[in-house]
Amino acid sequence: MDKKLKAMMVCFLRPDIVMLICFCFAAPTVAAEPTGLVLRADGEVFAEVLAGLSSDVEGELRLVELKMSKNISFRDIKKEIKKVKPHIIILIGNSAMNVYTQYQNRNPNQAFPPAVALAALYVNKLVEKMSNTTGIRYEIPAVTSLVNMRALLDQQVKKVGVVYRSWMQDVLDENTAYTKLEGINLVGHVLPNRDQNMVGKLRAAISKLLDEKVDAFWIINDNTLLNRETFVKAWLPLLGDSSTPVVVGVKSLVESNLNFGVYAIVPDHYALGIQAASMVFDIMDANWSIDGIEIQQPISVKKIVNMKVVSQKGIHIVPEKLTEVDNVIH
Amino acid sequence: MKNRIAQVISICLLSFSTQSFSTSIADATMHVFVPTDVRTNILQKKLESVCPDFSITVFGRGQDFVSQSHKTHPDVILTLMPVIEKSSGYHSYFIGLKNGVTSEPYLLVSKDREINTTDLSNKTIGVLDLLGRKLMTEYVHQLLKQNVKVKRVTKREDLLPLLIFNAANAILVSRSVFGALSEKSQLNLVATEMDVSIGLAALAANDDAVKDKLDKCIKKFDSHLNTMLGVDQWTKN
Numbered sequence: 001m002d003k004k005l006k007a008m009m010v011c012f013l014r015p016d017i018v019m020l021i022c023f024c025f026a027a028p029t030v031a032a033e034p035t036g037l038v039l040r041a042d043g044e045v046f047a048e049v050l051a052g053l054s055s056d057v058e059g060e061l062r063l064v065e066l067k068m069s070k071n072i073s074f075r076d077i078k079k080e081i082k083k084v085k086p087h088i089i090i091l092i093g094n095s096a097m098n099v100y101t102q103y104q105n106r107n108p109n110q111a112f113p114p115a116v117a118l119a120a121l122y123v124n125k126l127v128e129k130m131s132n133t134t135g136i137r138y139e140i141p142a143v144t145s146l147v148n149m150r151a152l153l154d155q156q157v158k159k160v161g162v163v164y165r166s167w168m169q170d171v172l173d174e175n176t177a178y179t180k181l182e183g184i185n186l187v188g189h190v191l192p193n194r195d196q197n198m199v200g201k202l203r204a205a206i207s208k209l210l211d212e213k214v215d216a217f218w219i220i221n222d223n224t225l226l227n228r229e230t231f232v233k234a235w236l237p238l239l240g241d242s243s244t245p246v247v248v249g250v251k252s253l254v255e256s257n258l259n260f261g262v263y264a265i266v267p268d269h270y271a272l273g274i275q276a277a278s279m280v281f282d283i284m285d286a287n288w289s290i291d292g293i294e295i296q297q298p299i300s301v302k303k304i305v306n307m308k309v310v311s312q313k314g315i316h317i318v319p320e321k322l323t324e325v326d327n328v329i330h
Numbered sequence: 331m332k333n334r335i336a337q338v339i340s341i342c343l344l345s346f347s348t349q350s351f352s353t354s355i356a357d358a359t360m361h362v363f364v365p366t367d368v369r370t371n372i373l374q375k376k377l378e379s380v381c382p383d384f385s386i387t388v389f390g391r392g393q394d395f396v397s398q399s400h401k402t403h404p405d406v407i408l409t410l411m412p413v414i415e416k417s418s419g420y421h422s423y424f425i426g427l428k429n430g431v432t433s434e435p436y437l438l439v440s441k442d443r444e445i446n447t448t449d450l451s452n453k454t455i456g457v458l459d460l461l462g463r464k465l466m467t468e469y470v471h472q473l474l475k476q477n478v479k480v481k482r483v484t485k486r487e488d489l490l491p492l493l494i495f496n497a498a499n500a501i502l503v504s505r506s507v508f509g510a511l512s513e514k515s516q517l518n519l520v521a522t523e524m525d526v527s528i529g530l531a532a533l534a535a536n537d538d539a540v541k542d543k544l545d546k547c548i549k550k551f552d553s554h555l556n557t558m559l560g561v562d563q564w565t566k567n
Contacts, residue, residue: 325369
């Protein structure tokens with residue numbers, strides 16, 4: 001055998017050289033792991049979203065996090081993007097979306113990496129003003145809340161009342177289309193966007209829906225229709241004593257002993273992070289393009305039921321179904 | 331100085347003896363992941379009541395189960411057969427049966443019309459994640475014998491929203507889950523039969539030493555617990 005060949009074989013048999021060769025081959029793989037820049041709002045729920053995201057992308061996407069605060073501006077984002085060179089940006093929370101939108105507006109000639117926005121209110125509307133961004137909506141659709149509540153209740157849920165402001169007409173139309181698929185008719189009562197006598201108008205709307213004998217109420221999270229004043233002067237006096245089940249999207253309205261919310265459906269933040277990871281992988285598989293990747297509805301929720309209110313209102317439930325509820329308040 | 335050395339030695343001895351003591355009395359560990367609509371805390375309590383010799387952790391998500399089990403190597407795992415098959419070093423001691431068999435047929439469920447199973451290449455199929463992204467995708471491709479786009483969800487109840495929101499063309503579910511979905515939903519759900527079966531829950535261990543403890547505990551599994559685990563009885567492997 002040729003001396004040179006023999007020498008090469010000896011080299012290959014030496015463990016240190018084998019390791020060095022392995023390292024040389026392995027090193028580019030490690031370096032090639034793509035990077036995601038996470039801009040996230042401060043707070044426990046947003047940290048939970050990130051935990052879910054991280055758990056699913058672990059080993060496939062390196063995440064670098066920048067937590068939002070009052071001191072973080074679009075300039076900091078610019079610096080971070082320059083430093084990290086992310087393949088994708090993940091925006092968690094409205095504050096992250098706002099600062100990133102400012103960054104995009106201040107740098108109109110720049111090419112932006114794809115971005116996924118989530119855990120922010122009205123993602124679908126905000127994304128319209130952004131470049132190369134898609135996302136997951138935060139608001140839980142009525143169909144999710146009502147189908148879950150219907151499974152728990154031992155009474156009919158076919159006609160559901162909802163009060164909304166006129167700017168939310170598209171929200172109502174979209175929700176009506178989904179609930180129709182499930183045999184549930186959303187009976188909407190529209191109010192003006194602004195009114196000096198909003199409490200009075202709200203009271204009239206709730207009373208009208210009660211007269212129409214709706215099977216349940218679905219309360220939309222809208223600060224104008226659901227605030228301290230409207231709650232004390234309209235919602236609670238009219239629905240507190242009613243036997244009509246009320247489904248809410250805020251934990252506090254079902255947790256308290258207000259005798260108001262029977263059932264709350266809230267986002268599962270960890271699962272929301274996992275859903276975002278799935279979207280990130282779709283974008284990765286499409287060579288970092290968001291083309292055809294539409295804004296998604298949130299898929300996973302947490303369910304809370306207040307049994308005190310259930311009993312006080314004389315609502316009938318299927319007791320075995322309580323094992324499927326995340327939090328049963330007794 | 332001598333006193334200090336003696337102190338250090340005695341602390342070291344104490345810590346060694348405490349360690350060995352705690353190891354000897356430590357419970358065997360059991361990790362559980364079985365897809366069910368029942369919440370994990372309820373399943374955990376139920377299992378703890380019948381298996382007091384085990385320190386039990388019930389996972390609600392397949393990927394969390396896989397990663398934690400990989401890190402901590404529990405003595406026993408209670409999960410579906412495909413997950414056990416991907417967990418090296420475990421041997422199944424007890425296998426769940428339903429209607430006398432160890433696996434359950436799976437169907438493709440879609441909205442309004444049957445899905446054409448001869449060409450699923452451009453279709454998105456929703457599945458409950460048992461194994462994490464890569465392994466689950468491979469597993470589904472292997473089951474369906476086609477490279478479909480796999481949409482994973484973490485909870486069984488999240489499969490229905492995939493159809494409601496058109497996020498998947500079909501979902502892959504067991505016949506019993508299809509029954510439950512049809513009861514819950516008023517969507518026009520259409521099932522397409524597939525030649526696909528997935529193994530039911532089984533109990534597997536990585537050490538023969540826990541066999542007796544397992545034997546003792548499984549004898550206490552009642553019909554309520556078995557229903558939660560998706561089986562009606564157990565057989566020794």
